[in-house]
Amino acid sequence: MKLEVQKSWIVQTLVLLAALLAALLVGALFILLAKSDPIKAYGVMLSGPFSSKFGITETLVRTTPLLLVGLGIIISFRSGILNIGGEGQVLMGAITAAG
Numbered sequence: 001m002k003l004e005v006q007k008s009w010i011v012q013t014l015v016l017l018a019a020l021l022a023a024l025l026v027g028a029l030f031i032l033l034a035k036s037d038p039i040k041a042y043g044v045m046l047s048g049p050f051s052s053k054f055g056i057t058e059t060l061v062r063t064t065p066l067l068l069v070g071l072g073i074i075i076s077f078r079s080g081i082l083n084i085g086g087e088g089q090v091l092m093g094a095i096t097a098a099g
Contacts, residue, residue: 065090 028038049059069086076083 065093 031038
């Protein structure tokens with residue numbers, strides 16, 4: 001039983017890494033089609049948000065609502081309730097907060 005759990009964890013990790021690599025390769029293909037350098041583009045995407053205090057705070061400001069929506073959807077799925085309106089909920093919350 002313990003071997004099955006360990007093997008399952010390893011398989012899940014390998015699947016995750018394969019999906020990440022596939023996404024990076026597809027993104028690189030699109031960047032190449034735009035006649036740009038994928039290595040340079042990925043370097044800017046990784047270093048840009050974390051190169052200054054402003055970049056770090058702006059990254060946190062933009063990711064916090066997405067993380068909260070993800071947390072809410074996880075809680076609803078775990079409790080057996082179907083919730084597919086995360087994007088609309090963020091939009092309605094933004095409209096309500098601004099109004």
